[in-house]
Amino acid sequence: MEPHYPAHWEADVVLADGGTVHVRPIRPEDGDILRAFYSRLSEQSIYFRFFGPRPRLSDREVAWFTTVDYVDRVAMIATLGTEMVAVVRFDRLGRQDAAEVAFLVEDAHQGRGVASVLMEHLRAAARERGIRSFIADVLPANSRMMAFFRHAGYTAQSQFEDGVVRMTLDLATTETSREVTMAREHRAEARSIERLLTPTSVVVVGAGREAGGIGQTVLRNLLGADFNGPVYPVHREVRAVAGVRAYKSVSAIDGDVDLAVVAVPADAVLDVVEECAEKGVRGLVVVSSGFGETGPEGRARQDELVRIARAYGLRVVGPNCLGIANTDPKVRLNATLAARLPGRGRVGFFSQSGALGTALLQRVAQRGMGISTFVSAGNRADVSGNDLLQYWEQDPATDVILLYLESLGNPRKFARLARRTAREKPIVVVKSGGVTQGVPVGHAAPVLGLPDTALTALFEQAGVIRVDDLAQLFDVAQLLAYQPLPEGPRVGVVSNSDAMALLAVDACVAAGLEPCPPANLGARAGALDYRRALADMDCQVDAIVAIYMPPVPGNAAEVAAELVRVAEETGKPLLATFEGRMGMPEELRVPGEGGDPGKGSIPSYPAAEEAVRALAHVVRHALWRRTPPGMPPGLPDVDTAAARVVVDRVLASPEAHDGARGQDRQEPSRRPPEEGAADGETTPPQGPASLAAREGPAASPVAGAVEADATELLACYGVHVWPSRIVSCSEEAVEAARELGWPVVVRADDPEISHRAGTVRLGLSDAGGVRLAYDDLAARLGPGVRLSVQRMAPQPAVATVVRAVDDADFGAVVSFGLGDITARLLGDEAFRLAPLTAEDAAALVRSVRAAPLLFGRHGYPPVAVGALEDLLIRVGRLADELPGVVRLVLDPVLVGELGVSVVGARALLRGGVGPRPDRGPRRLR
Numbered sequence: 061m062e063p064h065y066p067a068h069w070e071a072d073v074v075l076a077d078g079g080t081v082h083v084r085p086i087r088p089e090d091g092d093i094l095r096a097f098y099s100r101l102s103e104q105s106i107y108f109r110f111f112g113p114r115p116r117l118s119d120r121e122v123a124w125f126t127t128v129d130y131v132d133r134v135a136m137i138a139t140l141g142t143e144m145v146a147v148v149r150f151d152r153l154g155r156q157d158a159a160e161v162a163f164l165v166e167d168a169h170q171g172r173g174v175a176s177v178l179m180e181h182l183r184a185a186a187r188e189r190g191i192r193s194f195i196a197d198v199l200p201a202n203s204r205m206m207a208f209f210r211h212a213g214y215t216a217q218s219q220f221e222d223g224v225v226r227m228t229l230d231l232a233t234t235e236t237s238r239e240v241t242m243a244r245e246h247r248a249e250a251r252s253i254e255r256l257l258t259p260t261s262v263v264v265v266g267a268g269r270e271a272g273g274i275g276q277t278v279l280r281n282l283l284g285a286d287f288n289g290p291v292y293p294v295h296r297e298v299r300a301v302a303g304v305r306a307y308k309s310v311s312a313i314d315g316d317v318d319l320a321v322v323a324v325p326a327d328a329v330l331d332v333v334e335e336c337a338e339k340g341v342r343g344l345v346v347v348s349s350g351f352g353e354t355g356p357e358g359r360a361r362q363d364e365l366v367r368i369a370r371a372y373g374l375r376v377v378g379p380n381c382l383g384i385a386n387t388d389p390k391v392r393l394n395a396t397l398a399a400r401l402p403g404r405g406r407v408g409f410f411s412q413s414g415a416l417g418t419a420l421l422q423r424v425a426q427r428g429m430g431i432s433t434f435v436s437a438g439n440r441a442d443v444s445g446n447d448l449l450q451y452w453e454q455d456p457a458t459d460v461i462l463l464y465l466e467s468l469g470n471p472r473k474f475a476r477l478a479r480r481t482a483r484e485k486p487i488v489v490v491k492s493g494g495v496t497q498g499v500p501v502g503h504a505a506p507v508l509g510l511p512d513t514a515l516t517a518l519f520e521q522a523g524v525i526r527v528d529d530l531a532q533l534f535d536v537a538q539l540l541a542y543q544p545l546p547e548g549p550r551v552g553v554v555s556n557s558d559a560m561a562l563l564a565v566d567a568c569v570a571a572g573l574e575p576c577p578p579a580n581l582g583a584r585a586g587a588l589d590y591r592r593a594l595a596d597m598d599c600q601v602d603a604i605v606a607i608y609m610p611p612v613p614g615n616a617a618e619v620a621a622e623l624v625r626v627a628e629e630t631g632k633p634l635l636a637t638f639e640g641r642m643g644m645p646e647e648l649r650v651p652g653e654g655g656d657p658g659k660g661s662i663p664s665y666p667a668a669e670e671a672v673r674a675l676a677h678v679v680r681h682a683l684w685r686r687t688p689p690g691m692p693p694g695l696p697d698v699d700t701a702a703a704r705v706v707v708d709r710v711l712a713s714p715e716a717h718d719g720a721r722g723q724d725r726q727e728p729s730r731r732p733p734e735e736g737a738a739d740g741e742t743t744p745p746q747g748p749a750s751l752a753a754r755e756g757p758a759a760s761p762v763a764g765a766v767e768a769d770a771t772e773l774l775a776c777y778g779v780h781v782w783p784s785r786i787v788s789c790s791e792e793a794v795e796a797a798r799e800l801g802w803p804v805v806v807r808a809d810d811p812e813i814s815h816r817a818g819t820v821r822l823g824l825s826d827a828g829g830v831r832l833a834y835d836d837l838a839a840r841l842g843p844g845v846r847l848s849v850q851r852m853a854p855q856p857a858v859a860t861v862v863r864a865v866d867d868a869d870f871g872a873v874v875s876f877g878l879g880d881i882t883a884r885l886l887g888d889e890a891f892r893l894a895p896l897t898a899e900d901a902a903a904l905v906r907s908v909r910a911a912p913l914l915f916g917r918h919g920y921p922p923v924a925v926g927a928l929e930d931l932l933i934r935v936g937r938l939a940d941e942l943p944g945v946v947r948l949v950l951d952p953v954l955v956g957e958l959g960v961s962v963v964g965a966r967a968l969l970r971g972g973v974g975p976r977p978d979r980g981p982r983r984l985r
Contacts, residue, residue: 866947875892
């Protein structure tokens with residue numbers, strides 16, 4: 061029987077130098093490219109691989125190397141275009157969990173990180189096949205290979221015998237291996253964007269003579285920006301465009317080309333991409349439309365565009381995009397359709413929308429702000445906001461990051477990158493689709509499963525400043541770009557208008573800031589008055605809002621100079637409503653690079669309320685940054701292995717098969733399996749739909765999943781569920797009550813029914829009361845509704861609900877809310893990504909609007925919030941470690957003065973669930 065080809069092992073990967081390769085398992089038909097690859101190897105590379113000279117491979121050897129079973133013998137290759145550039149393989153040894161490994165990288169591609177990428181993917185394949193260690197025999201002279209194994213991030217041991225160094229690698233994931241992988245990913249993706257934004261030469265393919273044409277517009281904008289390098293127009297019929305010599309094709313250009321801007325009709329783009337690849341172009345900006353935004357045919361063309369580009373090592377911006385820009389004087393790149401770019405600044409700007417991008421750049425310029433770099437991704441078929449985060453994190457020219465997002469391709473990776481980057485550089489986001497949750501046609505990202513409120517909470521957890529609209533985006537950006545972060549929430553207001561001062565104070569209170577009594581200077585206040593007032597409040601405040609709105613023309617220049625001087629001396633953020641002007645007025649600027657606004661410039665807002673709103677966002681971000689990131693705490697009483705056994709046993713039970721068999725089947729989405737998963741496993745479509753709770757494994761809304769009581773599963777994580785008994789008559793109810801202990805509760809077993817008014821009987825302390833309660837509920841609810849008896853939890857207590865969802869985009873997400881009907885109707889629920897740190901758990905509890913009820917407000921006694929936070933941490937760890945738990949609901953969780961009581965818990969389980977987003981070896985979306 062022919063071995064099953066593991067297609068899910070295929071991946072496009074970014075290398076250390078920013079180029080890409082395609083990684084895939086070797087196939088029997090790869091004999092010719094293997095021979096060609098071998099013919100390009102140096103004698104030294106062959107000697108290090110085979111421990112002796114071997115000028116060529118025999119037909120038998122070629123067949124042996126290319127024909128594998130993908131289980132005990134696995135080989136993976138890296139291809140660039142149609143050529144193989146590297147191969148790595150393992151052969152299982154007699155011991156079932158160990159394999160011998162060998163690498164071979166073409167000399168011309170050594171040092172690009174190809175071996176590191178192949179190692180990650182081969183390791184994932186090995187773990188999937190039950191292999192736990194690699195053994196490699198290396199010649200002592202091959203110091204480069206020995207260093208590679210030692211620096212891979214895995215536990216390595218070596219010993220010298222028989223003239224070779226035998227190295228043994230434990231393939232278990234470690235914190236070091238994760239850090240090494242993420243560091244390599246960061247450097248590679250940052251470098252791939254750097255290559256796009258710092259080209260030394262640009263070709264515009266499709267630069268015609270028609271005035272207003274897309275290609276000619278980009279060409280003229282490149283020339284108008286005085287790009288610091290040659291610009292080559294390509295047109296098959298004319299000799300020159302815009303006074304610049306034109307070439308009939310990319311291949312006809314004499315010099316090297318770094319970046320190609322493609323502006324030809326959609327049906328001609330693929331041919332241009334192949335031509336650019338043959339020329340050695342390193343990046344593409346496709347401004348042409350007619351791709352995914354037009355429907356299935358265009359989407360297929362878009363997918364093929366990306367496939368070809370990545371196969372030849374190119375990254376793609378677009379298609380259907382505005383372009384890219386870099387204001388660095390050493391580059392001066394304006395490869396966009398926008399004729400006017402803002403000046404030089406410290407803000408990096410990413411926009412998915414091409415048409416909107418032009419308007420956004422105009423707004424930046426109107427405010428007098430500057431940018432460092434700009435990327436409009438259009439359909440975002442390849443380069444995404446995550447790639448730009450990787451670049452801007454290490455870009456010394458960028459201090460603030462602005463993102464206009466319509467979708468998220470890899471939300472969990474975005475959260476990880478944002479949480480790391482925001483510690484040093486603020487990230488401000490406008491995310492559209494908050495009401496519709498729609499994604500424009502053509503984007504390579506799906507609609508998110510979580511509600512928009514959850515997305516806002518997850519942004520907050522990652523330190524991302526989410527604003528409501530584009531005006532707020534720039535309001536916040538101009539404060540972050542030019543003023544320092546505040547040390548706290550205390551705000552001083554200095555004004556020459558009583559009315560505007562009161563508006564500013566009211567806005568501070570509404571935004572959760574702490575305004576000091578305002579300094580009202582009177583309508584005729586001048587620079588000296590502002591100086592005295594600001595000096596008086598300096599030590600009492602963390603930020604200052606200065607309002608200067610003279611009823612008659614005054615000496616604005618002197619007041620502005622005083623404000624700039626005070627801001628510099630105090631080192632505290634100062635923002636103004638200066639004559640109702642918006643942006644960065646000349647009078648309030650500190651000269652920066654090239655005459656553009658520099659650090660210390662004071663932003664102005666048309667209204668004081670707008671200034672305060674921007675300040676409130678920045679104060680919250682500063683507080684987040686001062687809060688230690690924390691780590692998920694250790695929980696010594698957790699037994700993850702036992703929990704996995706529980707999940708496997710439930711899924712293997714006959715009831716589970718019966719429940720799953722009757723469900724409507726739907727095609728699951730393909731994902732690479734997690735470490736140790738069986739070949740061919742898939743990940744189901746998931747979302748936050750409510751859990752229908754029924755006794756025992758049964759049918760569920762998620763295809764192939766089964767529901768079960770979560771008591772035993774939670775016990776593995778140190779969570780005790782209050783015991784209950786299902787009863788079918790009043791005498792069984794009495795017997796259960798005596799067994800569990802008085803007093804008891806009689807309720808409908810289905811939580812959805814028990815939430816209705818009149819379906820629960822509390823505080824039953826004798827047999828007669830239990831019989832009466834059972835008979836009354838049985839008559840009220842009718843036949844077919846099962847009733848349960850449960851010992852009553854300690855009172856008084858606040859009813860809450862804890863949930864965990866394995867979201868298809870974000871992975872494990874924990875939510876929390878109060879359990880009363882009002883909170884449920886209002887959707888008062890908070891969310892955090894799992895696993896949770898102690899800080900995450902504390903923020904989760906305090907994020908719901910009804911949180912004061914837990915802290916002794918409104919007549920309620922304070923409850924054991926610490927015990928509740930511990931429960932959330934445990935649920936978060938369970939959700940993170942067990943991807944087979946699609947959904948978990950603890951309802952109700954009663955929080956009393958002395959602890960928490962989990963009264964009900966149900967789980968939705970599914971086998972064959974693949975890895976969470978952002979897990980496993982590096983790969984491009």
